[in-house]
Amino acid sequence: MTAYQRKILRDLWRERLRTALVVLAIALGIAAFSGVLSAYAILTRELNRGYLATNPASATLVLDRLDDALVGAVARQPGVAEVEGRRSLRGRIKAGPGEWKGLQLFVVRDYADVRISRLTPQQGAWPPATGEMLVERDALQVVSGRIGQSVRVRTPGGVERTLRVSGTVADVGQAQARMEQVVYGYVTLATLAELGEEPYLDQLKLLVAGDRTDEAHVRGVAESVRRFVEGRGGRVRRVDVPKPGQHPHADLMGLLLLLMAAFGFFALALSGVLVVNLLTALLASQVRQIGVMKAVGGSDARIAGLYLAQALLLGGAAFVVALPLGLWGGRALSRYLSVFLNFDLLSFAVPAWVLLLSALVGLVVPVLAAARPVLRGVAVSVREALADHEVRGPGFGASAFDRALAGVGGSSRPLLLSLRNGFRRRTRLALTVATLATAGVFFMSAFNVKTSLVRTIDRLLAARKSDLSVALAQMAPLAQVERAVRQTPGVKAFEGWIVTEASPAGGASGPQAESKGLHGAGPSAAHASDADRFTVVALPADTKMLAPEIVKGRWLQPGDTKALVANDRLAARLTGFEPGASVTLSMGPAQVAWQVVGIAREPFSPNVAYVPLAFFESHGHGGTTNSLRLTLDDAAPATMPAAKERLDASLDALGVRALSSTSRYDGRRGFDEHMLMIDVFLLVTALILGAVGGLGLTTTMSLNVLERRREMGVLRAIGASPRLVWRIVIVEGALVGLMSGLLAALLAWPVSRGLGDLLVTLMFRTRLDFVFEPVGLVGWLAISITLGVVASFVPAWHASRHPVREALAHE
């Protein structure tokens, strides 16, 4: 090993504690970056692999009903590789005394021959016997159930029966049940008959021949099958074509992971700040050595190479430390998100490009960070470098800022020392404060975004004046419903609405079950693209159950018949929904022209249009309803199950079937489950950045103390006790923490607002009602000051314990 190489290693070894801190900080950045990157690689591969392994349907045609002959005929159609009949219907499942949850029941003709959208048995029996139901693996916890347990289910027809949960299956295509608060159940046709439903199938699941990833090709085949079915007299109510070759949530997950990777890289970039601080200090302490090296023939490039090699070594060492941590983090994140998105990971293998990119970024960032201080440091002239330490350059007091700072008086000289010392290395201070402030911004953003989400949801729910929404299985006479409601104790007021679906001119749909949930409409209308279908809610123009926030135009008025108010999500999704415009919609057998009169803001809602009930009354649906809104005397969450049960009983008694009833509280829970992911993301990001910031502060304080060791000796020589010296350093650390806290507080408002909007736009395509949460501000101020104290604790202790003579002799 050459002397040159030895110097590279020994300099780092001499500063081993600070070197270790910097390596740790870079390692955190690399680990965060590589962890998210490997999770991205694993999940995008495994999600689609796992999903495609189930042979997901290329398209699903929803008919009124179908038979084996039709299935056989469709199978012979050109372009069709496989076809299978299915059925799905919504019911309810009892989750506890008086508590019913939504049940999505899937009917499979032959469990031994499932070729499309395959199910994977998990535990218990397979296939389900008559009178038994398999449950999606994540759904058991929605009803706090277990295998072998008997559960009460209620079909859309209102029949209530007991089914035995005989096992669990994995159905990768379904969203996580606990998040949707829905139970996915799988039964046979015979069980369906036992439940009092007619045992028929109504869905054609197609697998196209040829290129299944070509959406145009899939749509072409689906359209020709639709024409074929209709040519045979069948009625196709809907054609669903999911994005080919991709899990329904792949886009969302990819965006989230890319966002996380961006923050991982950000953490790595911040760790570069520590490299800047360490090497700047190292170079400052080696000015004389640089002079000597130059005097004995070292060129600027050779000497710069020496220090840049140290930066490279720091990055290399950090990469070695970070890699196992990053891979472990990547696995943990993959596992968490796979559970969240309800799919299995078959392999945790991380592709080589992830390792290479992580290594490259991990090595390049420290070198880039070091470049400026190194080039500046080696630019010193030999004469200047070899000049006496005390006369080398201007010290504190040379600049106007120093003199202004000296004007800040006070009766406590030790406190003034702490304050002014903090500003001696202003670049170092700025970098340290900025690093820690960044963590603070994310910490506060976590609180701000969460509070803003809650406020946004609160505003949405506040517009909904009803305590309970009940979706009926079919249209029912309003008078009958009204009688049932009147017989139900505790109901304050009630309105009967009609909920249906529509699409921009082209198809037909009849009034049907109300859709709900965050992922848009459920079963719906016509041949239009499934993405263009939306829910239409017909309600009294003078409704007391809804008072949405109108952002453009006006709300419905008595006397309106063909007026339409679109929610902002619908207005953003489809063109032409502007106040004053006319839109033609396919609704039922007719196409209806509507006058758009207003836009209502409804964050986190599916696409919805509100129209006056008067229109339906004048078109043959007068005096009917399929959706109820009620206010109750007592709307406390604890009383809801009993209220729902009473209402169900009253409706049942008059032959009206309720499909689902949702309280204000139920709606809130679904939102909260979704919010958890954003909270976790922001807090983990704040934690990583906080750790990098904390390490940065520790390095800074340690360098500050090192450079001032002689001053500490002087303080001791003129009477300062070790405890006082310790306190001066601690207070300096706390002041740096406070500064970063205040900077973070200034930045938190705009950043958390932008970040919240970005996350919510990506996940829900809406914007937030921003609220600045003071708890986050106060909390971070406390944390940053504590970090300042903790980070300076060890350097302060060393400074106060160092023998005075040695401290005075320190150069």
Add this chain to the structure above:
Amino acid sequence: MSQPPAAPGRESLVSLRKVSKSYETPAGTWPALRDVDLELAAGDLVAVTGRSGSGKSTLLNLIAGIDRPSRGEVVVAGARVHELPEKALSPWRGKTVGVVFQFFQLLPTLTVAENVMLPMDFCNVRAPRERRPRALELLARVGIADQADKLPAQLSGGQQQRAAIARALANDPRIVVADEPTGNLDSETAAVVLDLLCSLSDRGTTVVIATHERDLAGIDRRVELVDGAAAVR
């Protein structure tokens, strides 16, 4: 080598008995001082001379309680310094000994007046409202009252050393030790600084100066150190 006791009738303020100090270095044990005996009385003005590495700074450090002897006793103003615990040394030093360094060692982030007030803060010897007037009085005494609110970097070397002397006097110490106080000054300024230090002994302060200067006017005693051993001139 033994030193004569302080002049009869005058209080002995500094007493070093058989003091040795050695340091462990990578090259082995290095004896900085060997069996030094020294008695100084109140108001003595003593110059410690010798070549570089002869032990001048070590001797001053032992008197000021900045370092501890390897062997022997150091008694200063009645305190057995070699036995004082580290915790008690700083306040003792702040009240009893004023220290002047070669490179001034003013704290760069405090103004000149604040530097002088700092030992008073540390040792809490005056009421807070009396500290600035006291600092200004001391700065006036050393001739730089008009520089009180400047930062050290804005002062010349001579002015900084005067400020350092004012700081050393802040708590009315009975002893002032000055380690090469003129080593970094031009000869004219050095003379002024030495005059200042010498004048302190007229007020009863014992002044011990480590110096290369050969001709010190008004010096009471000279202790010459040769390879860590003392000889009186």
